[in-house]
Amino acid sequence: MFDRLFGRKPVATEPGLSAIRNVTIGRTVVLDPLAWRRFGGALLFPFDSDTLQIVAQGLVALDDGGFIHRFYTDDDVMFQAVTNDRAGQDVTDVTLFAPWDSKYPSGPFERPKWRDRLSARTFTDEGLPEYSRAWFGPEAEKQQPVTFWEDLHDDRDGIVDRRIFQTCMLFGRDIEGDGAELLLAIDQENEAGEVSFEIMLGMALELGEFRA
Template identity: 55%
Template sequence: MFRKLFGRGGRSEADPLPVVRNVTIGRSVRLDPLAWRRLGGGARFRIDTDVLAVVAQGLIETADGFVHRFYTEDDVMLQMVSPDRAGAGAEDFTLFTPWSSAYPPDAAAKRRWIDRLRARTFTDEGLPEYRRFWFGEADERQDPVSFWESVYDDRQMSSARRIYQTCMLFARDLPDEGRELLLALEMEPEGGDLTHEVMVGIPLHTGEFEA
């Protein structure tokens, strides 16, 4: 399924920037702190606020729908998946915070990173082991998914930052309750430098955030 999930689709210039579950640029999202406090002391997910001020919005078109991303100045990311561009059927809500970011020094480092994304498990400095969530663990190696994201800084969509990404999602079950996620990405903005990013996240229920 994930081989065809992400595409390179465009958009109509007449389409407005989606407002998904009342979330868009310039609005605040209130979080229920129980969403991460229930995870217990073993969780690596950390966030020091329960209010997200959205300053940028990303849109990814997939073969089956759309991925909507909402960013704060600190690069906290609220993500929603929807079968429609407007986000009326949004589901699968996740919240990610940055863990690490690095510029690969050479082509060899870039190859090693992609090899890490293909593996069954992933870890990073200061993190435990996470197991591949997309595709399952049956295959020893699995290619990551790649896609373009258009990121907007204003609701008029006056300009877009286009970022090509290759990523894999990993997860681990926690002893108390719930699941912690790890998103490992290679990101290359048009006209910018390629970076390797790690984000730690949690799933959100519909009642755990509002705008």
């Protein structure tokens, strides 16, 4: 249905690399800026543009059979789609995230402390208000974060260029105008064993708020 609305045919890709609503490496995603500007200054989401040039693509296979498709720009803005199928025909959720902060642990005790923050009911950081846990609900005092491997591609040959293991939790806060701002807190480790702590802010998108 979405392809018919925009009068486009599905883009051809190499085997193993999906195009989600025509979004893939080498494509430009055009966003409706009203998606976030309608909230005025309520959003801290550090992004104010209407185009994304996709230079890398990631895929996560979830334990429940679903898939996360991620599309990255040069400055690490992440366009993300959750689907029920690997090919990406059945899209259930679309979000846009931009980097807020990145830290590298300087000692062995920092990582357990960071994991505790990911497990807590609420999350905050310097310069940020309080966000409540969005995954699993806020009822439990502690909740184990989600873990997965992400396969990353730098081109469309279908060959995985690198893999990153991630432990993450999604938080959110309500904002004026019946909206919400999302916070994704991540503990990530590459195949070389290098660890970083990432905070990304974002928001949900409707299917009609972007095109490629």
